[in-house]
Amino acid sequence: MTGAQFDRVQLNRRDLRQPFPAGFARRIRGQTVRALTRRGKYLVAELSSGDNLVMHLGMSGWFRVESTPTVTRRRDPDVDLEHRHDHVVFTMSSGMTVTFNDPRRFGIMDLVAADRLTEHASIGKLGPEPLSRAFDAQVLASRVAKRRVSLKLALLDQQVVAGIGNIYASEALHVAKLSPFRLASTIATAAGAPRDSAKRLARAIKDVLRRAIAMAESDRYRASRFRVYEHEGERCVTPGCRGTIARAWQAGRSTFYCPVCQR
Numbered sequence: 001m002t003g004a005q006f007d008r009v010q011l012n013r014r015d016l017r018q019p020f021p022a023g024f025a026r027r028i029r030g031q032t033v034r035a036l037t038r039r040g041k042y043l044v045a046e047l048s049s050g051d052n053l054v055m056h057l058g059m060s061g062w063f064r065v066e067s068t069p070t071v072t073r074r075r076d077p078d079v080d081l082e083h084r085h086d087h088v089v090f091t092m093s094s095g096m097t098v099t100f101n102d103p104r105r106f107g108i109m110d111l112v113a114a115d116r117l118t119e120h121a122s123i124g125k126l127g128p129e130p131l132s133r134a135f136d137a138q139v140l141a142s143r144v145a146k147r148r149v150s151l152k153l154a155l156l157d158q159q160v161v162a163g164i165g166n167i168y169a170s171e172a173l174h175v176a177k178l179s180p181f182r183l184a185s186t187i188a189t190a191a192g193a194p195r196d197s198a199k200r201l202a203r204a205i206k207d208v209l210r211r212a213i214a215m216a217e218s219d220r221y222r223a224s225r226f227r228v229y230e231h232e233g234e235r236c237v238t239p240g241c242r243g244t245i246a247r248a249w250q251a252g253r254s255t256f257y258c259p260v261c262q263r
């Protein structure tokens with residue numbers, strides 16, 4: 001998309017998780033993508049108009065990028081079924097078609113003026129990027145020092161650290177050998193300085209994310225890439241640990257953990 005212009009913007013419905021902003025297609029059409037970046041779980045396309053096209057995959061959203069678009073043939077029931085959830089179709093001047101498909105429709109597409117991005121209700125409040133230098137044990141500790149919530153929920157809070165979801169919160173806590181149920185504030189001193197646990201956790205978050213990104217580029221993407229996620233009832237992989245991975249519910253989300261080595 002970078003460097004290409006939007007030749008055509010097709011919306012197949014009025015909303016995703018929220019309605020498309022007024023004039024959505026009109027404000028995008030004819031604009032060139034200056035850069036495609038990411039902040040937390042948001043994809044941001046910077047447009048030549050000064051608008052930012054902000055996109056979020058939600059739970060089930062994904063993009064299909066094709067050089068030859070798959071045209072929906074109305075009389076082909078298989079194609080119709082597969083493409084039923086194609087909600088937005090961008091035709092780029094490069095000849096590529098970028099289609100947003102989202103069966104559960106928790107995804108988001110919004111337009112935000114570049115100079116308003118820091119005031120945006122979600123993006124403006126995001127915490128530091130976990131793989132950046134701006135994120136370390138010190139920053140993590142200071143951000144959770146006053147939190148009276150469990151450590152797992154604090155990690156899911158995008159204002160503490162950006163971009164960590166349910167799976168990688170569980171994975172990082174297992175690597176750091178920290179219980180998902182302990183109070184978030186226990187990894188910081190009263191003054192907000194990092195304890196050893198905060199150092200382990202900050203390191204674990206970076207390790208887990210870097211490994212996931214490396215695996216995304218290999219064939220092992222889906223196969224056995226997690227330590228605890230969906231490994232309920234299996235032996236813990238921590239060396240020397242004889243625990244069994246358990247599953248619990250926290251704020252409506254499943255947490256996988258080892259009750260023996262995670263303290």
Ligand SMILES: [Zn+2]
Binds near residue numbers: 237238241242262
């Ligand atoms: Zn264990």
